[in-house]
Amino acid sequence: xxVKELVNRRIEVLKDKLVEKGLDTAIIIKPExxxxxxxxxxxxxxxxxxxxxxVKKGAHLLVHSIRCDHAKEEGSLDNVQLYGKWxxxxxxxxxxxxxxxxxxxxxxxxxxxxxxxVNYKLYQDICTKLNISFIExxxxxxxxxxxxxxxxxxxxxxxxxxxxxxxVETTIxxxxxxxxxACASTEGQYQMRKTWSKLxxxxxxxxxxxxxxxxxxxxxxxxxxxxxxxxxxxxxxHYIPMAGDISLPMAWAKVNxxxxxxxxxIIVNKLDEKRDRAYKAMLEARQAVFDKMKPGITLxxxxxxxxxxxxxxxxGDILPGRIGHGMGCSAHEFPSIGKGVKIPLTAGMILTVEPxxxxxxxxxxxxxxxxxxxxxxxxxxxxxxxxCIIINK
Amino acid sequence: xxVKELVNRRIEVLKDKLVEKGLDTAIIIKPExxxxxxxxxxxxxxxxxxxxxxVKKGAHLLVHSIRCDHAKEEGSLDNVQLYGKWxxxxxxxxxxxxxxxxxxxxxxxxxxxxxxxVNYKLYQDICTKLNISFIExxxxxxxxxxxxxxxxxxxxxxxxxxxxxxxVETTIxxxxxxxxxACASTEGQYQMRKTWSKLxxxxxxxxxxxxxxxxxxxxxxxxxxxxxxxxxxxxxxHYIPMAGDISLPMAWAKVNxxxxxxxxxIIVNKLDEKRDRAYKAMLEARQAVFDKMKPGITLxxxxxxxxxxxxxxxxGDILPGRIGHGMGCSAHEFPSIGKGVKIPLTAGMILTVEPxxxxxxxxxxxxxxxxxxxxxxxxxxxxxxxxCIIINK
Numbered sequence: 001x002x003v004k005e006l007v008n009r010r011i012e013v014l015k016d017k018l019v020e021k022g023l024d025t026a027i028i029i030k031p032e033x034x035x036x037x038x039x040x041x042x043x044x045x046x047x048x049x050x051x052x053x054x055v056k057k058g059a060h061l062l063v064h065s066i067r068c069d070h071a072k073e074e075g076s077l078d079n080v081q082l083y084g085k086w087x088x089x090x091x092x093x094x095x096x097x098x099x100x101x102x103x104x105x106x107x108x109x110x111x112x113x114x115x116x117x118v119n120y121k122l123y124q125d126i127c128t129k130l131n132i133s134f135i136e137x138x139x140x141x142x143x144x145x146x147x148x149x150x151x152x153x154x155x156x157x158x159x160x161x162x163x164x165x166x167x168v169e170t171t172i173x174x175x176x177x178x179x180x181x182a183c184a185s186t187e188g189q190y191q192m193r194k195t196w197s198k199l200x201x202x203x204x205x206x207x208x209x210x211x212x213x214x215x216x217x218x219x220x221x222x223x224x225x226x227x228x229x230x231x232x233x234x235x236x237x238h239y240i241p242m243a244g245d246i247s248l249p250m251a252w253a254k255v256n257x258x259x260x261x262x263x264x265x266i267i268v269n270k271l272d273e274k275r276d277r278a279y280k281a282m283l284e285a286r287q288a289v290f291d292k293m294k295p296g297i298t299l300x301x302x303x304x305x306x307x308x309x310x311x312x313x314x315x316g317d318i319l320p321g322r323i324g325h326g327m328g329c330s331a332h333e334f335p336s337i338g339k340g341v342k343i344p345l346t347a348g349m350i351l352t353v354e355p356x357x358x359x360x361x362x363x364x365x366x367x368x369x370x371x372x373x374x375x376x377x378x379x380x381x382x383x384x385x386x387x388c389i390i391i392n393k
Numbered sequence: 394x395x396v397k398e399l400v401n402r403r404i405e406v407l408k409d410k411l412v413e414k415g416l417d418t419a420i421i422i423k424p425e426x427x428x429x430x431x432x433x434x435x436x437x438x439x440x441x442x443x444x445x446x447x448v449k450k451g452a453h454l455l456v457h458s459i460r461c462d463h464a465k466e467e468g469s470l471d472n473v474q475l476y477g478k479w480x481x482x483x484x485x486x487x488x489x490x491x492x493x494x495x496x497x498x499x500x501x502x503x504x505x506x507x508x509x510x511v512n513y514k515l516y517q518d519i520c521t522k523l524n525i526s527f528i529e530x531x532x533x534x535x536x537x538x539x540x541x542x543x544x545x546x547x548x549x550x551x552x553x554x555x556x557x558x559x560x561v562e563t564t565i566x567x568x569x570x571x572x573x574x575a576c577a578s579t580e581g582q583y584q585m586r587k588t589w590s591k592l593x594x595x596x597x598x599x600x601x602x603x604x605x606x607x608x609x610x611x612x613x614x615x616x617x618x619x620x621x622x623x624x625x626x627x628x629x630x631h632y633i634p635m636a637g638d639i640s641l642p643m644a645w646a647k648v649n650x651x652x653x654x655x656x657x658x659i660i661v662n663k664l665d666e667k668r669d670r671a672y673k674a675m676l677e678a679r680q681a682v683f684d685k686m687k688p689g690i691t692l693x694x695x696x697x698x699x700x701x702x703x704x705x706x707x708x709g710d711i712l713p714g715r716i717g718h719g720m721g722c723s724a725h726e727f728p729s730i731g732k733g734v735k736i737p738l739t740a741g742m743i744l745t746v747e748p749x750x751x752x753x754x755x756x757x758x759x760x761x762x763x764x765x766x767x768x769x770x771x772x773x774x775x776x777x778x779x780x781c782i783i784i785n786k
Contacts, residue, residue, distance in 0.1 A: 032605055043626040046725035066714060069753045070624035086714040087752060113513070117604070120508045120516045121530070137514070182594070186586040189610065193579040197631060201575070204628035210603055211510070212425055212723030213652075214626060216645070217582065220609040231463040233436040233607060235597035238590060252609070259606075321459060321479040330605030332439035359480060360462050 006152050007039050007076040010145065011059045017141045018055055018112055025104060026053045026112040026138055027126065031208040032329040033114060033142050034061075035257055040075030042067045043206045044214035047084060050096060051077070052103055060103050062096060065089040097125040106131060112138035143334035147326055148348040149258075154372060156258035157328070157350055159200050161370050161381035164262035167192045167221040167251030169384050172266060175247060176391040181223035181236040188221035188251060196255075203255045208329065218254035223247060229364030243269035243393055246279070246363050252331055259327045261352055262382045263368035267390045278357045278365045281313035283388065285355040286367060289323065293353075293371070293378040299341040306355035315357050323355035327370065349373040350381070399545050400432050400469040403538065404452045410534045411448055411505055418497060419446040419505040419531055420519065424601040425722040426507060426535050427454075428650055433468030435460045436599045437607035440477060443489060444470070445496055453496050455489060458482045490518040499524060505531035536727035540719055541741040542651075547765060549651035550721070550743055552593050554763050554774035557655035560585045560614040560644030562777050565659060568640060569784040574616035574629040581614035581644060589648075596648045601722065611647035616640060622757030636662035636786055639672070639756050645724055652720045654745055655775045656761035660783045671750045671758045674706035676781060678748040679760065682716065686746075686764070686771040692734040699748035708750050716748035720763065742766040743774070 001009075014037070018026055028037055028051040035041050037051040038061045047064030049071070054060075060079040063071040065086040072080045082091040083099040092099035108131050113123070115137040126132065149157065171188035179187065196205060196219070207215030222236045225247040241247040250263040271279060285306040292305055306323045310316065322338035327350055335343050337351065351373070356366030370381040380386070394402075407430070411419055421430055421444040428434050430444040431454045440457030442464070447453075453472040456464040458479040465473045475484040476492040485492035501524050506516070508530040519525065542550065564581035572580065589598060589612070600608030615629045618640040634640040643656040664672060678699040685698055699716045703709060715731035720743055728736050730744065744766070749759030763774040773779070 031603065043628070044725065066625045069620075070627060084714060087711040115513045115517075116515075118513050120506070120511050120513055121532075122509075123513045124508075139514075180590070182586075183590050186583065186590065189586070190579065190583045193575075193582070197573070197576050197579065201631040206628045207606065207608075208603055210424065210601055210723070212725050213600065213608075214724065215600075215606075215608060216613040216615045216626065216628065222609045227462075232459045233609065234463060235436070235599045235609065238594040318480040321477060330603070331607065332437065332605050 001151070003039050003152055004076040006150055007037065010037055011053055013145060014053055014142070015055050017138070021112065021136055023110045023112045023136060024055045025109050027100065028053065028114065028142070029122065030114050030117040035208065035329055036146055038075045038077050040071050041206055041208065041257060042070065043209070043216060045209050045211055048096065048211065050100065052100055054104060057105070062099055062103065065091050097122070097129045101129055104130065108133035111135045114139045114142060146328050147334060148346060149328060149350055150348070153258055153328060154350070156256040157260050157370065157372070158381055159203065159255040160253040160258055160260035162199070163192045163195060163219065163253040163255065164251035164260050164370070165382055165384045166195050167219065167253070168249050168262045168264050171221055171223060171249040171251070172264065172389065172391065175223070175241055175249065175266065178240060178393070180238040180240045181225060181247065182238045185221040185223050185236045185249065188249065189219050192219045192221065192251070192253060200255060205253065205255060207254050218252065220252045221249065223249040226363040227360055230358045230360045232358070241268050244272060246271065246275055246365055248364070248366065250368070257329055259329065259331050260370040260381060261327065261331065261368055262370065262384070263354060263366055264384070264386070264389055265365045265367055267388065269390070269392055274362050275365070277313055278315065278362070279388070281310055281315060282355060282357060282365045282367065285309040286353065289353055289355060290378070293345060293373070294376065295345050295347055295373060297345050299335055299337045299343050299345070300339055303338050310355070310357060318357060318359050320356055324352040326351055345373050347373055347375045394545070396432050396545055397469040399543055400430065403430055404446055406538060407446055407535070408448050410531070411446070414505065414529055416503045416505045416529060417448045418502050420493065421446065421507065421535070422515065423507050423510040428601065428722055429539055431468045431470050433464050434599055434601065434650060435463065436602070436609060438602045438604055441489070441604065443493065445493055447497060450498065455492055455496065458484050490515070490522045494522055497523065501526035504528045507532045507535060539721050540727060541739055542721060542743055543741070546651055546721060547741070547743070549649040550653050550763065550765070551774055552596065552648040553646040553651055553653035555592070556585045556588060556612065556646040556648065557644035557653050557763070558775055558777045559588050560612065560646065561642050561655045561657050564614055564616060564642040564644070565657065565782070565784065568616070568634055568642065568659065571633060571786070573631040573633045574618060574640065575631045578614040578616050578629045578642065581642065582612050585612045585614065585644070585646060593648060598646065598648060600647050611645065613645045614642065616642040619756040620753055623751045623753045625751070634661050637665060639664065639668055639758055641757070641759065643761070650722055652722065652724050653763040653774060654720065654724065654761055655763065655777070656747060656759055657777070657779070657782055658758045658760055660781065662783070662785055667755050668758070670706055671708065671755070672781070674703055674708060675748060675750060675758045675760065678702035679746065682746055682748060683771070686738060686766070687769065688738050688740055688766060690738050692728060692730045692736050692738070693732055696731050703748070703750060711750060711752050713749055717745040719744055738766050740766055740768045
């Protein structure tokens with residue numbers, strides 16, 4: 001199915017949700033969700049984009065005038081409207097909410113909004129300038145929709161997974177050769193870019209930025225070692241891992257808007273007892289989780305599998321808050337694999353599986369794979385060695 | 394002055410602003426602003442960070458438990474508090490607003506919030522869970538503070554400017570050698586990373602992400618040609634520029650949280666009459682702007698300088714919405730160099746100067762420099778050739 005058709009299908013599903021909730025209109029503002037309902041990424045978000053979905057009037061993509069050609073040519077929606085002033089383009093209004101008023105009927109609107117994302121000032125503008133009868137939150141509804149991927153989304157994530165495999169594999173190779181965390185990561189990123197050009201040159205690799213910036217290249221490789229792993233995420237340092245270290249190269253990529261990640265904990269020569277025990281606990285916890293992964297199993301129960309193993313290995317006092325999460329348009333999306341999450345695994349979900357341990361005193365350990373839930377179980381989209389990885393120096 | 398001292402000075406300035414506005418507390422939530430008031434970047438923002446500034450109780454950095462070690466060791470604030478659960482760290486509460494209630498006194502709070510950034514759900518939680526007597530917007534106050542950079546911020550921006558110079562220069566070299574936009578950009582990014590490792594290996598190069606992601610490597614090089622320039626920003630294509638083309642390589646970098654950009658329009662061999670005229674108009678408009686740049690001149694009047702030249706050259710019908718903007722923690726920050734912006738140039742501002750023209754039918758043209766306003770005029774932080782640049786093929 002063409003992307004355009006898939007996007008239209010998503011819009012129809014949201015319309016049904018709106019009707020179900022007694023709503024007639026949605027204004028979508030979160031960059032990842034705007035992309036989901038339009039296949040348009042402005043890359044830079046300092047002039048925000050909106051998808052306005054009206055049960056009666058269909059879907060409109062509203063962008064700043066500077067994004068006019070881009071939105072009309074690369075977005076999937078036929079209705080593109082403009083606000084603001086740039087060049088000779090004709091806009092509905094200078095202000096986006098004034099433009100939305102032009103698009104929607106003047107009758108009282110029963111509005112769905114992503115209340116976890118819309119900023120207060122915009123919310124106020126919407127209440128003041130539009131004829132609103134009531135507003136309800138649709139953040140969770142959109143999150144639930146995004147949770148199950150369609151074939152196109154899966155095909156993009158597969159490409160991203162290929163690239164993060166290359167990023168991490170290359171970084172491990174250069175760590176082995178004596179490069180620092182930062183310099184090995186540089187080579188990993190470089191190799192990802194080159195592979196993109198070779199295999200997927202007709203795709204885009206931008207990400208979704210904040211209101212003050214953008215992500216033009218979504219390929220990130222980084223690497224943390226030992227106690228630095230306890231930071232969770234950080235800039236790699238110019239540290240050269242040595243015997244006894246755990247080093248953790250990580251890679252992210254987003255092909256045509258869909259994300260994958262790969263993380264691998266590397267043993268340099270040999271670990272001391274505690275690190276070694278943590279590494280074994282991590283591998284066993286992963287196996288226990290994978291053994292249980294199939295449609296119907298709740299996310300919470302996967303978390304408890306890992307908890308049981310970590311506790312058995314003596315790490316019950318430093319349990320992680322979650323052992324994985326959804327991904328798709330984003331690196332970290334709904335839902336978490338954690339306590340209290342009763343959502344059942346469902347075919348089409350893409351999740352990270354990354355039960356990990358970390359503590360300042362000795363470091364941390366974690367592999368992360370990008371995993372697709374299938375009808376009968378799961379498929380690893382990231383495919384490089386995810387068992388015990390040792391480099392010798 | 395040490396970063397810690399500078400951050401404390403910023404907090405004191407904000408406290409004075411709060412008192413001036415009849416407020417006693419600020420809750421800072423925008424990632425760039427959290428960094429500004431703490432020198433802490435969690436890199437991944439799926440668990441948001443907060444700086445709570447109380448006129449009476451001082452400043453607190455509130456982070457998710459997973460960011461505990463990172464925040465305590467690399468942030469500039471002595472008071473670090475936690476919410477949520479990860480490992481053995483002890484948190485004030487599971488929910489961040491519950492944690493804020495523990496930090497602040499129970500008396501009625503006169504609260505300053507970034508109303509253009511705080512999401513509606515968080516705003517509601519704050520109103521429900523804290524004892525608020527009233528809330529006022531402080532977005533503009535913080536923007537105004539960030540507008541004038543201190544010596545440390547300028548020193549970081551200088552390094553970023555060095556790196557974007559290298560990114561664009563390298564990309565031009567590879568375009569000349571026959572590489573595609575995307576492949577030449579890959580070499581530009583690679584060279585920036587290598588130069589970072591060589592010259593600035595003790596710095597960090599992360600950016601500020603959305604609530605669903607992060608920017609681990611802020612170095613971006615991209616390149617658009619001809620009609621693609623009219624998109625404003627996009628992923629580079631695997632197109633090899635040829636005689637008659639305008640090609641526009643661009644680079645971003647952020648060293649220790651401070652941004653610079655460089656953009657150069659490249660003539661491949663020779664342009665047709667319209668593109669050539671646009672290129673000349675752009676260079677002359679830039680000169681007119683630079684000739685006027687010194688403290689006291691309003692941003693609007695710089696915009697009108699460019700408008701006059703563009704109109705003289707016959708492009709009065711496709712005027713840009715602005716010809717530059719502030720930068721610092723972000724690529725695009727307050728204020729714009731545009732119509733109606735009466736703010737005077739002030740020593741310590743860092744701005745892009747990028748009067749440009751773009752139109753789908755023939756393409757676009759724009760150089761962008763990162764410029765520091767000094768006591769007597771301005772200083773170009775980006776230093777590579779910003780006149781007429783021709784490559785021959």
